[in-house]
Amino acid sequence: MRLILLGAPGAGKGTQAARLMQKSSIPQLSTGDMLRAAVAAGTAVGLKAKTIMDSGGLVPDEVVVGIVAERIQKPDATRGFILDGFPRTVAQAQALDAMLAGKRMDLDAVIELKVDEAALLDRMAQRVRETKAAGKPVRSDDNPEAFKTRLDTYRTQTAPVSAYYAKTGRLSVIDGMAPVDSVSKAIDQVLSAVKA
Numbered sequence: 001m002r003l004i005l006l007g008a009p010g011a012g013k014g015t016q017a018a019r020l021m022q023k024s025s026i027p028q029l030s031t032g033d034m035l036r037a038a039v040a041a042g043t044a045v046g047l048k049a050k051t052i053m054d055s056g057g058l059v060p061d062e063v064v065v066g067i068v069a070e071r072i073q074k075p076d077a078t079r080g081f082i083l084d085g086f087p088r089t090v091a092q093a094q095a096l097d098a099m100l101a102g103k104r105m106d107l108d109a110v111i112e113l114k115v116d117e118a119a120l121l122d123r124m125a126q127r128v129r130e131t132k133a134a135g136k137p138v139r140s141d142d143n144p145e146a147f148k149t150r151l152d153t154y155r156t157q158t159a160p161v162s163a164y165y166a167k168t169g170r171l172s173v174i175d176g177m178a179p180v181d182s183v184s185k186a187i188d189q190v191l192s193a194v195k196a
Helices: 013-022 030-039 043-056 061-071 090-104 117-133 144-167 180-195
Strands: 002-007 082-083 111-116 171-175
Touching: 002 013, 002 144, 013 082, 013 171, 013 180, 043 061, 061 090, 090 144, 111 144, 111 180, 117 144, 117 171, 144 171, 171 180
Parallel strands: 002 082, 002 111, 111 171
Antiparallel strands: none
16 A cells, blocks of 8 residues: 555644554655665765755755655565655655656555644644643644744645645545544545555
């Protein structure tokens, strides 16, 4: 199963990806983690990314897609993978499609967790309260101002990715405001329909 999870920050992608990993024994691929691993491993793409990052630049799409291409060749991804946080732009989505086509692969599903942004702000505040109550450190970007900036960035850069996949007929939209178990069940239904 090759899957992309889309949705605004705080929509529950990480939670659902963790559940899918447990059920399906496939890895969740984070571009940040993959970049760091490629740099540490000293791969050709990793060295290119390191040079760009060391100079303070943003890693271009072709390098990120190259790192994804390297990562999906690893043994733990042979049964599939979950992309969460990538692609972030339509250009990345197009590059990903081209790369997968070159490997004779296709995505099984693209699932968007649709959420209400005002409710997300409340959800973020609740998460901060729960994290503090548990005595754990709070993420630096878990505050209303930073969260609004993340939502704005999502709206302008990443939300068009949903429209891109909708045009190709591959997008399934799920109510991300539903209880966690209900969202998981809806994702399972989408994936079952794809396998059928």
